[in-house]
Amino acid sequence: xxxxxxxxxxxxxxxxxxxxxxxxxxxxxxxxxxxxxxxxxxxxxxxxxxxxxxxxxxxxxxxxxxxxxxxxxxxxxxxxxxxxxxxxxxxxxxxxxxxxxxxxxxxxxxxxxxxxxxxxxxxxxxxxxxxxxxxxxxxxxxxxxxxxxxxxxxxxxxxxxxxxxxxxxxxxxxxxxxxxxxxxxxxxxxxxxxxxxxx
Amino acid sequence: xxxxxxxxxxxxxxxxxxxxxxxxxxxxxxxxxxxxxxxxxxxxxxxxxxxxxxxxxxxxxxxxxxxxxxxxxxxxxxxxxxxxxxxxxxxxx
Numbered sequence: 001x002x003x004x005x006x007x008x009x010x011x012x013x014x015x016x017x018x019x020x021x022x023x024x025x026x027x028x029x030x031x032x033x034x035x036x037x038x039x040x041x042x043x044x045x046x047x048x049x050x051x052x053x054x055x056x057x058x059x060x061x062x063x064x065x066x067x068x069x070x071x072x073x074x075x076x077x078x079x080x081x082x083x084x085x086x087x088x089x090x091x092x093x094x095x096x097x098x099x100x101x102x103x104x105x106x107x108x109x110x111x112x113x114x115x116x117x118x119x120x121x122x123x124x125x126x127x128x129x130x131x132x133x134x135x136x137x138x139x140x141x142x143x144x145x146x147x148x149x150x151x152x153x154x155x156x157x158x159x160x161x162x163x164x165x166x167x168x169x170x171x172x173x174x175x176x177x178x179x180x181x182x183x184x185x186x187x188x189x190x191x192x193x194x195x196x197x198x199x
Numbered sequence: 200x201x202x203x204x205x206x207x208x209x210x211x212x213x214x215x216x217x218x219x220x221x222x223x224x225x226x227x228x229x230x231x232x233x234x235x236x237x238x239x240x241x242x243x244x245x246x247x248x249x250x251x252x253x254x255x256x257x258x259x260x261x262x263x264x265x266x267x268x269x270x271x272x273x274x275x276x277x278x279x280x281x282x283x284x285x286x287x288x289x290x291x292x
Contacts, residue, residue, distance in 0.1 A: 066207045066262070081262030082207055135212030149208065150261050152215055157260050
């Protein structure tokens, strides 16, 4: 972050707090811009040693099966590709801790926090909204909660993480955030959209 | 829209992928000893079959990995996909 610039979310200009509602009974989907999280792109071979170091220093396992994720406390590890993960955390010092822990190992950790905007899409119609712009099969049998995938949503590259039965967290490049938010509002309009503040 | 089964992620829309040309073209060893004609053969000449074609694809908007696919150029059927380094499933080019 450059000195003197205020830290603000990619959707700050939309003044979402002013449109946020408490009552969401009639809404088919609920949209939320999630608060800032530390996102670390990690590339490594998932050797037992690397996995042990990560679980010792970050407290989280490394999912090695495609499209799986692991979670422990506030830390999440999302599978992005073979030998590539996105580590998501609420703690600012994660990168420094990993750099120290993996010193001497052939591992890269890159802080990509500022690259992303995280939008939560929730509600009974969440899957219907996604289906309008994404070819990914999100049926429970192949994409149950916990699954993660990089894909295209309305032509924007996203990382889609299903955190609960009707909750998806969408990681999108922050330059696409305004576009994607408006697309989601439009796609969700027929089901009813409620803007909700993050708890 | 084709559905292409990524060897890592499973079936995905064609729009997530990038095409990478014919597969299994090895860079000649001792390339500095090649004649211009042989080098041009390596760089430019491709089999261009009507029918099954082994080709490289990249899951660029997914896991980011290169893999090989056996595709029928006449019907667009994706006969098989396989990881880099694995043999062509039918055993033929």
